[in-house]
Amino acid sequence: MKKKIKVAVLFGGRSGEHEVSIVSANSIFRALNKDKYDVHLIGIDKLGRWTSVSSERFLAHSSNPRGLDLGASSNTQWPVAFPSEISMIDIDTKSSEQKFDVVFPVLHGTYGEDGTLQGLLELSQIPYVGSGVLGSAVGMDKDVSRRLLHLAGIPVVPTRCYRHHQFQKDPDSILKEIADDLGYPYFVKPANMGSSVGVAKVKSLSEARQKVTDAFAYDTKILVEKGVDARELEVSVLGNYFPKASIVGEIIPTHEFYSYEAKYLDENGAHLKIPAEDLTPEMRTRITELAIKAFQALECCGLARVDFFLDRKTNELYLNEINTMPGFTNISMYPKLWEASGLNYSELLDQLIELALERHAERSQLKTSL
Ligand SMILES: Nc1ncnc2c1ncn2[C@@H]1O[C@H](COP(=O)(O)OP(=O)(O)O)[C@@H](O)[C@H]1O
Ligand SMILES: [Mg+2]
Numbered sequence: 001m002k003k004k005i006k007v008a009v010l011f012g013g014r015s016g017e018h019e020v021s022i023v024s025a026n027s028i029f030r031a032l033n034k035d036k037y038d039v040h041l042i043g044i045d046k047l048g049r050w051t052s053v054s055s056e057r058f059l060a061h062s063s064n065p066r067g068l069d070l071g072a073s074s075n076t077q078w079p080v081a082f083p084s085e086i087s088m089i090d091i092d093t094k095s096s097e098q099k100f101d102v103v104f105p106v107l108h109g110t111y112g113e114d115g116t117l118q119g120l121l122e123l124s125q126i127p128y129v130g131s132g133v134l135g136s137a138v139g140m141d142k143d144v145s146r147r148l149l150h151l152a153g154i155p156v157v158p159t160r161c162y163r164h165h166q167f168q169k170d171p172d173s174i175l176k177e178i179a180d181d182l183g184y185p186y187f188v189k190p191a192n193m194g195s196s197v198g199v200a201k202v203k204s205l206s207e208a209r210q211k212v213t214d215a216f217a218y219d220t221k222i223l224v225e226k227g228v229d230a231r232e233l234e235v236s237v238l239g240n241y242f243p244k245a246s247i248v249g250e251i252i253p254t255h256e257f258y259s260y261e262a263k264y265l266d267e268n269g270a271h272l273k274i275p276a277e278d279l280t281p282e283m284r285t286r287i288t289e290l291a292i293k294a295f296q297a298l299e300c301c302g303l304a305r306v307d308f309f310l311d312r313k314t315n316e317l318y319l320n321e322i323n324t325m326p327g328f329t330n331i332s333m334y335p336k337l338w339e340a341s342g343l344n345y346s347e348l349l350d351q352l353i354e355l356a357l358e359r360h361a362e363r364s365q366l367k368t369s370l
Pocket of ligand 2: 195196307321
C-alpha cells in the first residue's frame with residue numbers, strides 16, 4: 001500500500017480572522033481524502049501558542065469556532081524558533097521520524113498569511129500550501145501590492161499612502177490634501193489587514209479625522225482611496241508557474257459596502273453570485289487575464305483569490321486586492337468558484353498539496369552556495 005502523505009493542518013492564529021480560519025479548517029479536514037492523507041490538526045490560539053488537537057475534539061467543536069478552546073490544553077507550546085524542532089512539531093508523538101510531508105496553513109491575515117509563518121516553514125524545510133514568504137508578504141501589504149500592480153500595467157483605484165508619524169505631525173493639512181486629491185467619498189484602510197477591519201467610507205471632513213485615526217489603530221501605514229460605486233467581482237487562481245483562473249463570481253453586499261459586519265456578523269450581509277451575471281465575454285476574459293497577470297506580478301504560488309471593482313458608471317475595471325489564503329469554508333467564494341468551474345472541493349485540496357510538494361521539490365534542487 002502506498003504510504004499516506006502526512007499533512008499538518010494549521011488553523012486559528014493571531015489575527016482578526018481566527019474564527020473564520022477554524023471554520024475553513026473544519027471544511028478542509030472533512031474533505032481531505034483520508035485514504036491518501038494522514039491528517040494532523042494543529043491549532044494556534046490568539047496568543048500564538050500551538051497545540052495539537054485530536055480529530056474527535058476538533059470535529060465536535062470546530063463548526064462553532066467559539067466552542068473550540070485552543071488555549072487550555074496541557075500540550076500547548078510556543079512556536080519553536082528552532083528549525084529542526086519545528087519539523088517535529090507533532091506533539092502527540094515524540095519521534096523525530098514524525099516529520100510532516102506538507103503543512104496546510106489555513107490561516108488568514110497577520111502571522112499566517114503575511115509571510116511570517118511561511119518564513120518559519122522555509123527554515124524548517126517543510127513543503128507548505130500557498131505562496132512563499134515574498135508572495136505572502138506582498139499580497140498582504142495593500143500599498144506594496146498596489147505599486148507592483150501599477151508597474152505591471154494593471155489598473156488600480158487612485159490611492160495615497162500615509163504613515164502614522166506623518167499624519168500625527170500635521171493631520172489637518174493631510175486631511176485637506178486627501179479631500180482635494182480624491183474628493184468624497186473616499187475609503188480609508190490599514191495597509192496590512194483583512195476582513196474589512198479598520199476599513200471605513202469617509203463622506204465628509206467632519207468624520208475624516210476619526211476614521212483615519214481609527215485605521216491607524218491597526219497599522220502604522222494606511223491607504224486612502226477614491227470611493228468607487230462598483231460591482232465587486234472575484235476570481236480564483238490556482239497553480240505555480242502556469243496558473244489558471246476560475247470563472248468570475250460576484251459579491252453583492254446588502255450593506256453600504258462589504259464591511260466586517262456584512263462579512264461576519266450579518267447572515268444576510270452579502271450574496272454570492274456564481275457566475276457573475278451581466279458581463280460581456282470580453283470583460284470576463286479581461287478579468288481572468290488580469291487575475292493571472294496579478295498572481296504572477298505579485299509572486300504568488302499555489303492559490304489566490306483576486307478581487308476586482310467594476311465601476312457601475314464608467315465600466316472601468318480596477319484590481320482591488322489579492323488574498324493569498326482566501327476563506328476556505330465549503331461555502332466560501334474561492335472553492336465555490338472552482339466547483340462551478342468543474343473542480344470539486346476535495347480535488348482542489350489534492351491539487352494544492354501537489355503544488356506545494358512540486359514547489360518544494362524544485363526549490364530543494366537549488367544551490368545555496370558556489
Ligand atoms: N476604493 C473603494 N471604493 C469602493 N469600495 C471600497 C473601496 N475600497 C474598499 N471598499 C469596500 O470595502 C471592502 C473591504 O476593502 P478591501 O480593500 O477589500 O479590504 P479587506 O482586505 O479588508 O477585504 C471592499 O470589499 C469594498 O466593499
Ligand atoms: Mg477585500
